[in-house]
Amino acid sequence: MQTVKAEALAFLALLCVSTAANAGWREDASPYDAQRLARIDESRAKGLDEAMSGSAAELAVIHSIVGAQAVPASAGALKGEWRCRTIKLGGLTPSIVYSWFRCRIGERGGALFFEKLSGSQRTSGALYAEGQGFVYLGASYVTGEKPPHYSGTGAAAGAPATPDDQIGLLSLLADGRARLELPNPVQESDFDVIELKR
DSSP states (O other): OHHHHHHHHHHHHHHHHHHHHTOOHHHHSOHHHHHHHHTHHHHHHHHHHHHTTSOHHHHHHHHHHHTSOEEOOOHHHHOEEEEEEEEEESTTSSEEEOOOEEEEEEEETTEEEEEEOSSSEEEEEEEEEETTEEEEEEEEEETTSOOOOOOGGGOGGGOSOOTTEEEEEEEEETTSOEEEEEESOSSSOSEEEEEEEO
């Protein structure tokens, strides 16, 4: 009887470790953010529609990154230093294309991690393998602030979301660039894209 109990406990411990090791973004994301990601196509279409009234130069940049073909991505292909720029679609203005800054994809705590390292607006968070790309769960902040962690289901004061929380989809592109799409940002715009270039 003791042997059966010991074996059962050992199996349960192994199951818990296995489950934790295979835990994905769905276990960490808030229901609100899971819905944001589920509606990424709708958010992208709305942002693109509003950006149509912007300048021809910005539209060319936007279509270059949003319309680029994605290819299967591996952690190895994404790791390293990147130049990056944020592109905002819709919302307060038709579009904004920011200047280039420094970004990095590396490892933190054994997981893939993205961070924008320069500029007044920063962002950082974990990347989870999903399909051909990676789901991003992170938070935005400004220079001088301590980088916040993604709050997920721990949103403050019972709110469904915090303004800092971000969810997105990171894709490697056929031309060697990468694209981080952030649907329905809580502030300013309808759709954000971070273009990454070596």
